Amino acid sequence: MNTHIRVAPGDLFGDGVFETIHLRPDGPWLLHEHLARLVRSAAILGLPEPDLSELPAFTGEDIAVPGVDPGSDVPRALRIIYTGGRVHTAVTPIPPAVLRERRDGVRVITADLGVSVRRRPPWSISSAKSLSYAENFAARRWAVRQGADDMIWFATEGYALEAPTASVVWLAGGELCTVPPAEAGILPGITAAHLLSLAPSVGLRAAERMVTLDELVAADAIWLASSLRGLAEVTELDGKPRPHSPWTPRLLTLLGFPATS
Amino acid sequence: MNTHIRVAPGDLFGDGVFETIHLRPDGPWLLHEHLARLVRSAAILGLPEPDLSELPAFTGEDIAVPGVDPGSDVPRALRIIYTGGRVHTAVTPIPPAVLRERRDGVRVITADLGVSVRRRPPWSISSAKSLSYAENFAARRWAVRQGADDMIWFATEGYALEAPTASVVWLAGGELCTVPPAEAGILPGITAAHLLSLAPSVGLRAAERMVTLDELVAADAIWLASSLRGLAEVTELDGKPRPHSPWTPRLLTLLGFPATS
Numbered sequence: 114m115n116t117h118i119r120v121a122p123g124d125l126f127g128d129g130v131f132e133t134i135h136l137r138p139d140g141p142w143l144l145h146e147h148l149a150r151l152v153r154s155a156a157i158l159g160l161p162e163p164d165l166s167e168l169p170a171f172t173g174e175d176i177a178v179p180g181v182d183p184g185s186d187v188p189r190a191l192r193i194i195y196t197g198g199r200v201h202t203a204v205t206p207i208p209p210a211v212l213r214e215r216r217d218g219v220r221v222i223t224a225d226l227g228v229s230v231r232r233r234p235p236w237s238i239s240s241a242k243s244l245s246y247a248e249n250f251a252a253r254r255w256a257v258r259q260g261a262d263d264m265i266w267f268a269t270e271g272y273a274l275e276a277p278t279a280s281v282v283w284l285a286g287g288e289l290c291t292v293p294p295a296e297a298g299i300l301p302g303i304t305a306a307h308l309l310s311l312a313p314s315v316g317l318r319a320a321e322r323m324v325t326l327d328e329l330v331a332a333d334a335i336w337l338a339s340s341l342r343g344l345a346e347v348t349e350l351d352g353k354p355r356p357h358s359p360w361t362p363r364l365l366t367l368l369g370f371p372a373t374s
Numbered sequence: 375m376n377t378h379i380r381v382a383p384g385d386l387f388g389d390g391v392f393e394t395i396h397l398r399p400d401g402p403w404l405l406h407e408h409l410a411r412l413v414r415s416a417a418i419l420g421l422p423e424p425d426l427s428e429l430p431a432f433t434g435e436d437i438a439v440p441g442v443d444p445g446s447d448v449p450r451a452l453r454i455i456y457t458g459g460r461v462h463t464a465v466t467p468i469p470p471a472v473l474r475e476r477r478d479g480v481r482v483i484t485a486d487l488g489v490s491v492r493r494r495p496p497w498s499i500s501s502a503k504s505l506s507y508a509e510n511f512a513a514r515r516w517a518v519r520q521g522a523d524d525m526i527w528f529a530t531e532g533y534a535l536e537a538p539t540a541s542v543v544w545l546a547g548g549e550l551c552t553v554p555p556a557e558a559g560i561l562p563g564i565t566a567a568h569l570l571s572l573a574p575s576v577g578l579r580a581a582e583r584m585v586t587l588d589e590l591v592a593a594d595a596i597w598l599a600s601s602l603r604g605l606a607e608v609t610e611l612d613g614k615p616r617p618h619s620p621w622t623p624r625l626l627t628l629l630g631f632p633a634t635s
Binding site (some may be wrong): 118119120121122124125126127128129131157158159160192194196201203205224226227229233234235236237238241243244245246247248250251252254255269296355 | 378379380381382383385386388389390392418419420453455456462464466485486487488489490493494495496497498499504505506507508509511512513515516530580605
């Protein structure tokens with residue numbers, strides 16, 4: 114595990130795939146699911162299948178952030194990066210902003226991504242977690258310039274797709290919902306899928322649905338779901354405040370996150 | 375100049391910009407124009423302005439490909455890469471396929487990119503030369519799987535945009551044309567712009583026009599224009615052969631490329 118990686122210049126062109134995983138005391142959270150998605154993403158990009166047998170075991174003292182006491186409880190993330198050669202790994206502290214958004218929620222704006230869910234080109238990599246992340250970063254910076262924390266992308270047909278680095282999850286009439294990845298041509302969210310699989314255990318039904326902005330506004334609660342934030346509740350949508358949902362701490366607990374840190 | 379670069383894991387997320395420049399005996403071709411575009415691309419991505427004063431002078435023996443005799447006439451390319459920190463440079467041999475496409479032309483297919491020129495989102499980086507190139511690579515791989523060498527992207531409105539790594543140039547009725555970058559929301563092509571600026575010297579008029587597939591099919595000649603290929607004539611479009619244009623060697627000479635190598 115290194116803080117720096119030696120790469121060929123050709124490795125810098127975003128032509129690879131990655132996963133970001135929450136490091137927990139018992140190991141990387143949902144590791145198997147993330148590795149399976151890494152393999153799928155590589156196939157979508159047309160890269161050779163990654164050799165996962167080279168990965169370290171990710172147990173106990175293996176997982177240390179350089180410069181941080183291994184015994185400390187600094188929240189940490191595991192990055193797995195693959196550009197066609199060796200699989201790289203890196204462990205980094207989780208940025209404070211991520212922990213704050215999990216605790217306090219996010220102010221979100223919505224915007225037309227300018228792409229059609231019905232006209233994804235045959236070579237589209239929109240359902241892969243690729244390293245070509247500049248548009249995602251640019252979208253988040255734009256959201257911040259508008260006074261928001263994050264954004265939700267909509268297709269030209271008017272359906273919600275995803276956030277630049279998260280899935281959209283909402284609660285409506287006792288149903289916990291997310292966007293169907295295949296139909297929308299978006300990345301299959303691992304945190305969202307795991308949450309929906311646990312919904313019955315807290316008395317909720319689970320469903321995948323295409324959703325319009327009006328339907329989203331009318332939902333009981335909206336969250337952005339991702340590996341490190343877990344769930345960040347949408348506390349403001351397009352400038353309109355939304356009440357905190359009593360479900361947010363319950364669902365965070367269900368996902369194994371401390372509800373208050 | 376190194377064949378490898380040491381980067382932080384965060385540098386691998388395509389959140390940077392680059393230029394590819396043809397190295398000629400008298401130095402990098404159109405260097406000033408490429409550096410100006412690097413600065414514009416960085417601004418579009420929201421990166422700090424790159425410090426170009428750190429760049430080497432790019433004269434004479436500075437420019438060598440590791441493992442290649444500096445006195446040899448191996449065609450070489452200069453890559454300039456910027457991810458927000460130091461500006462990296464690398465010199466590499468020009469791949470044989472690039473030289474072959476300049477000499478023999480390219481078989482091209484056309485395809486709907488699934489994006490609207492009228493609905494580019496406000497954070498779009500489509501007019502920057504960003505490192506997030508996975509979609510470009512995926513598109514070219516898809517073209518090859520269809521039995522072609524390259525492709526031309528069209529907007530949902532039916533206008534030609536660009537090729538994954540080149541501008542589209544065509545000749546129609548004594549007018550040498552390319553797509554207007556600002557109107558189409560595409561990368562401003564340096565080779566195409568330079569060629570159009572030279573058009574009057576060979577008795578052609580120059581114009582920027584939005585163009586449909588029917589208009590492109592009816593053109594006297596079509597080329598893909600880029601720094602290393604210079605001009606690669608489209609010798610087959612969507613499976614239909616096109617006659618070689620007598621303008622191809624003339625325009626390559628005008629651009630300072632050896633017409634036959």
